[in-house]
Amino acid sequence: MTRVMIRGMSRSRFLGESELVGHFLQVLGYRDFSLHNPNVQPGVETGSDVLVLLDSKRYGVQVTVLHTDEGLSPRQRGSEHRSQEAKFKNGTQPYAANGNPNPMPALRYRIEAKCSKSYPTNDFDEEILLVVSGLPKMGAIASTIVLPIALQVDKMNSELSPILESSRYDCAYIFRHDRERRTMGIRMGKGIRLDQAG
DSSP: OEEEEOOSSOHHHHHHHHHHHHHHHHHTTOOSEEEEOSOOSTTOOOSOSEEEEETTEEEEEEEEEOOTTTTSSTTOOSOHHHHHHGGGTTOOSOOOOOOOSOOHHHHHHHHHHHHTOOOOOOOOSEEEEEEEESOSSTTTHHHHOOOGGGOOHHHHHHHHHHHHHTSSOSEEEEEEOOTTOOEEEEEBSSSOEEEEEO
């Protein structure tokens, strides 16, 4: 049974992030877990967006959305593609939007940004960085999509694992949605391995 507890953080932000974490866990085969806001004390930031209670353990999950055009130049702030695509967020018809077939610069940028932050010591058993791509909503899917062929394990091991190994995260996953809502998780840290689920 899945339970979601909300206190503190903006309700809509927490609900959106906990929905992604819940779906991620369900795709990996977990059903009996509960999701909580780990930042309930005023002025205390744990560095995680969702606390997962699973098998008597506490997992802190930091959720971040990958926009494939981020990190392409040092002066760039945010995602130009997402800004352009956002005008379709209230639409109901198909639309065309720009994407980027090479996610590596954006993955590096997003992971470095999250790993560079420091937070007080916490009581999580494990900390997870969840990088979400293919955000399943109007006005976001094209700017966040990652094609499976672009995820090259050897390249990710050489470029991303060193960043993660020196961070507070025990592991990181790229959580990719596709039309059938199948996902592919890539566990990083002590070497990347491909985990197919769906």
